[in-house]
Amino acid sequence: MGKKGGLNRLKRMHVPSFWPVAHKRFQWAPKTAPGTHPIATSIPLTIALKEMLGYGESRREVRFPISEGRVKIDGRVVRDPRFPLGYMDVLEIPDAKACYRALPHPKRGIILHPIGDEEKSFKLCKIRGKKTLRQGRVQLSLHDGRTIVLGEKSERGAEEPVYKPDDVLVIKLPTGEMMGRVQFSEGAYALIVGGKNRGSLGRIRQVSKVEGTAPSMVTIETDDGKHLQSYRSNIFVVGQERPLISIPGVVSR
Incomplete structure (x- = not known):
């Protein structure tokens, strides 16, 4: 019988352009395992440790x-060397x-920004989808593969905020409990995580809805006055x- 399933490696000529690997030195590169982030927006854990942080001279x-x-x-x-490391993930090396x-960068795609003990206790997760289950329960699907199921409407009460797609939840680590919410609205600070303006930070100034099936466009104003879409x-x-x-480069908290 033939082998079932896909390969756990990629030819280096086919890896995403932002992976910091030598494309012509070797033939193969590790492939991210299926899981929390897609391959287009993540990097294998072994490459992050070896190429980005310099914790070894070889994958072994x-x-x-x-x-x-x-x-x-x-x-x-995490014991999987191919675990996908994506935006907002917190990587810790206790030793x-x-x-x-992990944050977006305009040229390097993903960078690993050093943080302190206070910041490692939480992460931000974007709501990608929302649907209603039985008995009025609501399920939220987050950008890192998590799902959060809220209680029944009668249990949640009228004071609980209405969670909408593109809002961001503050998640406590490692328990996964919700600590707060950041609403997607004009005036809020936002990062661009894709496209030619990836890695730019600014305030949301306008959300333009486009007729038909085309996606909405968002205008962001950076601290130096530039308007990006x-x-x-x-x-x-x-x-x-x-x-x-x-x-990086911004005074926060």
């Missing part, structure tokens, strides 16, 4: 601490006393009055 060296449970993502031990948050799906809200997370 960085696989040892992963298999021994000395690497955490979002507060939980080195180092924590990083991107699709609504590329907008990631990070705070109302100021960013809730530290961002």
Whole structure:
């Protein structure tokens, strides 16, 4: 019988352009495992440790601490070297006393930004989808593969906010409990996580709805007065009055 399933590796000529690998030095590169993030917006854990952080000279060296449970993502031990590391994920290496948050970058695609002990206790998750289950319960689907099921309408009460797609939840790590919400609205701070303006931070100034099936466009004003546009799906809200997370070059919290 033939082998079932796909390969766990990619030819280097086919890897995403932002992966920091030598495309012509070797033939193969590890492929991200199916899970929390798609391959187009994530990077394998082994490449992040070896190429971005310099914790080893070969994939074999960085696989040892992963298999021994000395690497955490979002507060939980990860033993899969191909685990996909995507936007807003918190990477922790307890032995080195180092924590990083994955953020978008205009040229390098994804960067690992150092954070402190206070920030490693939470992450931001964007609501990708929302649907109603039996007995009036509501299920929220988040950008990192999580699902949160709210109680019945009578249990939630009238004071609980109405969660909408593109809003962002503040998730406590590693329990996954909701700590708060950042509403997608004009005036809120947002990051652009896709397109040619990826990695730019600014305030949402206008949301333009387009007739037909075309996606809505969002205009963001940066601190230096530039106005940038991107699709609504590329907008990631990070705070109302100021960013809730530290961002390179921005004073926050």
